[in-house]
Amino acid sequence: MKQTEILVVGAGPAGLTAGIYAARSGHKALVLEKSFAGGQMALTSEVENYPGFSEPVSGMLLAQTMEQQAIRFGCDVLNAEATGITAAPAGFEVATTAGPVAAATVIVCSGVKPKLLGVPGEKELSGRGVSYCAVCDGPLFKGREVAVIGGGDSAIDEALYLSNIVARVHIIHRRDEFRACPFAQQRLRERANVTYHLSCVVESVNGTQRVESITVKNLKDASTFVLPLGGAFIYVGWLPNTAWCSSLLALDESGNIKADDRLCTSVPGVFAAGDVRNTPLRQVATAVGDGALAAISAHDFLIGKR
Ligand SMILES: Cc1cc2nc3c(=O)[nH]c(=O)nc-3n(C[C@H](O)[C@H](O)[C@H](O)COP(=O)(O)OP(=O)(O)OC[C@H]3O[C@@H](n4cnc5c(N)ncnc54)[C@H](O)[C@@H]3O)c2cc1C
Structure with a gap:
């Protein structure tokens, strides 16, 4: 069975940033993605409000650059879909289309789908x-x-x-x-x-x-x-992609994963970042901020555990 310290589910901007921060913190990090890196961002022709670019930038270009950055720090990216999650003695076991993955911590970054x-x-x-x-x-x-x-x-x-x-x-x-x-x-x-x-x-x-x-x-x-x-x-709204993890994690009345200000979910060791959580703003900038914070929270959790 594949093993990792920090498993990130979803390679949108939240997940790729979590991968960058997790790997840079010295952890074995794996990002799972069921389709292509970049998530909704990659489908946006022009992102013009993400800081750092004075001219609009293609979402696909941002996605490719974030993925390369994560890989450069040693983060693995696996093309597979998470289909379930259960608590295990050493953390969690996530069922995926490429076989089960054992992880000490999990960061859920699976985003939303159109309503x-x-x-x-x-x-x-x-x-x-x-x-x-x-x-x-x-x-x-x-x-x-x-x-x-x-x-x-x-x-x-x-x-x-x-x-x-x-x-x-x-x-x-x-x-x-x-x-x-x-x-x-x-x-x-x-x-x-x-x-x-x-x-x-x-x-x-x-x-x-x-x-x-x-x-x-x-x-x-x-x-x-x-x-x-x-x-x-x-474009009439969004539904969080939580079918694979909703049996373990508490959701709010709209189906978003409940997470606190350190992005801890109802289950210690599982964190949620980006559009999939109870966030007041669904944007690339907020997803990226969430990804960074969730990875550092996962790091703190692992340090506390050791
Ligand atoms: C049309 C449109 C235009 C937008 N324009 C802008 C803009 O101009 N500026 C801006 O800041 N924001 C914009 N946004 C919003 C922005 O794209 C999102 O807020 C951002 O992409 C959210 O990032 P995320 O990582 O949380 O989720 P996502 O980008 O949705 O990524 C989630 C990823 O998880 C994967 N995934 C889902 N379930 C699973 C599973 N079970 N197993 C494995 N992988 C899974 C998905 O395939 C996806 O790649 C736009 C969104 C849309 C739809």
């Missing part, structure tokens, strides 16, 4: 015009009309990205005002090919083989209308 809108047609047309990632799928809609559903930072950032590619972006938002950062909102307002549908919700995504239109309801007068378009990009 579904939950309307007819969404699941059926997912991957056939319904998307949760503009950077991944936006270029497929070059010259066409698309909708972005949501009003937070992700929705506005992705609408900005799409407006460079597609003919027109329709923003559908259930409120009158956006939650997104005012600076990004202002940049979007300057784009001529964006149409706003405020106080509106999507009732259904329509199409046989691919998305052909969406049906929208205006919440103010209860009227409905059909918007013909080729794609619907959905």
